[in-house]
Structures are given as C-alpha cells and as structure tokens.
Amino acid sequence: MAFSDQQHQEIRHAHTSSSYRLRLQFRLDAAEVVKGIDLRGKTAIVTGGNSGLGRETARELRAAGAKVIVPARDADRAAVALAGIDAEIEPMDLLVAIDAFAERFLTSGQPRPPLDRSCERRT
Numbered sequence: 812m813a814f815s816d817q818q819h820q821e822i823r824h825a826h827t828s829s830s831y832r833l834r835l836q837f838r839l840d841a842a843e844v845v846k847g848i849d850l851r852g853k854t855a856i857v858t859g860g861n862s863g864l865g866r867e868t869a870r871e872l873r874a875a876g877a878k879v880i881v882p883a884r885d886a887d888r889a890a891v892a893l894a895g896i897d898a899e900i901e902p903m904d905l906l907v908a909i910d911a912f913a914e915r916f917l918t919s920g921q922p923r924p925p926l927d928r929s930c931e932r933r934t
Contacts, residue, residue: 840864841871851876854924856916858882860898861889870896878921882912 841864855872859865860881873879873896882903883889889900903912917923 841867842874845871845875848875852922853877854880854921856880856882856924857898861892861900866892866896869893869898873897880916 850872853876855869855877857865857869857872857879858881860869860879861883865881869879869881879896879898880901881889881893881898882901884903884905886900886902893900901912901915903909
C-alpha cells in the first residue's frame with residue numbers, strides 16, 4: 812500500500828501529537844506523585860532515568876529537592892537526555908553493573924535510600 816505525501820504528513824503529525832501527549836502525561840503523573848513533598852536531603856536512584864517516564868521521574872524528584880543519581884550504560888547519551896536536569900550520572904556496565912554500582916554507592920558515604928527488604932540479594 813502506497814501513501815500520498817499528504818497521508819505521510821498526517822501520519823507523522825498523528826505520531827508526533829500522540830508522543831507529545833504521552834510525554835506530557837508522564838510529566839503530569841510524576842509531578843502529582845511528589846506534589847507537596849519536600850525531598851531535600853534525600854537521595855533517589857532512578858534506573859532508566861535517561862528516557863521516558865524515568866526521565867520525568869528524575870526531573871520531578873529533583874524539582875522536589877532530592878539528589879538524583881541515574882545509572883546509565885552510555886553516560887554521554889544520558890548527559891544529553893538529562894540536559895537541564897541537575898542529576899548525577901553514574902556509568903554502568905551491565906555485566907558487572909549492579910554489584911559495582913551498589914558497592915560504589917554504599918562506600919561513598921551518601922545516605923542510603925530505604926530499600927524493600929524483599930529485593931535484597933541472598934548470599
């Protein structure tokens with residue numbers, strides 16, 4: 812099936828509009844979650860914080876005063892995606908990432924965020 816130039820423009824417009832609405836909805840949802848909450852002095856680690864809902868979550872947590880750390884496989888790409896958000900980017904290699912990142916964070920002297928005990932690694 813071939814599309815005319817007009818149809819291609821309509822498809823692109825519909826995609827752009829729906830993407831914009833989705834991004835706006837992410838932003839509104841994240842803003843509602845932290846509305847009225849003062850997170851100064853708290854640290855938030857946001858996995859997936861360089862795109863989509865994760866980026867909006869990082870933005871709103873930072874706006875509420877939290878220190879935001881975003882572990883990322885590609886620190887340069889994350890820096891571009893997080894431009895304008897005062898977030899700390901931590902490089903993360905997935906092969907050794909989780910244990911190495913956790914060790915660096917725990918030995919950094921930063922306050923520990925509360926963790927769900929059901930997620931702890933069993934050794």
